Amino acid sequence: MRLATWNVNSLKARLSRVETWIASVQPDVLCLQETKMADAMFPEAAFAELGYESAHHGNGRWNGVAIISRVGLEDVRTGFHGEDPDEVAESRILSATCGGARIMCVYVPNGRVVGSEFYEAKLAWLRRLRVELDATCEAGARVAVCGDFNVAPGDLDVWDITKFDGATHVTGPERSALASVLGWGLRDVVREVIPDGPGPFSWWDYRGGAFHKGEGMRIDLALLSEPLARGVTGACVDREERKKGVSGEVPSDHAPVVVDIDA
């Protein structure tokens, strides 16, 4: 199974690139974040034409998550378990069973300024993600939690840790909350396949030529439970997609993360 995750920064603005990328890379399951659209606007037919089923959870111009699969898409859950779908304020988690694995597509809150109410909400959201795993997944199950975590797990996951002193995405509480999610029984397989850094980065600020200066962060992660992680045969970040297209089409500020699992 080829599993991928990609924060597309508006699926409406990026659809053409996403279609081209899918046709080229041929993922079996693709998790999308920041679709920035309501369910009614989701281009389900475009993915069907490529041979994929899809599920989307979006409620407006921010956030929005989707799972695209050509190996089945069952038992879709919108939001956290026990959450009234009509009461979900922000669309940040979508789960489905694809190809015998429980896929969770997540878009963790950014957190903005350390210590702000948004930062505290981010920590609470990550704690709730651990609760979600405890409550909805059996130990030993095939589980993949993929998405934009807005946390750089280690110092090698930012271009220059000395420039991040106390900054959002690298603070101890954020990393501890992420570690608690991993502690359910998940492995950061891209870091295992690529142990050296800095990088591989998955996000670069649009401003100031950050991409070309190599000033990025690794915040888009594929976290796999043991039965899936055991079968990983390769993992990478597709930096090519982050380059500007020949037609001048603007890329997302995130690159896709791709994991191959022999299963």
Added chain:
DNA sequence: ATGGTAGCGCTGCTA
């Protein structure tokens, strides 16, 4: 030099 870019959508917020 306290900026810069992108998306949404039309004013300023979010990232």
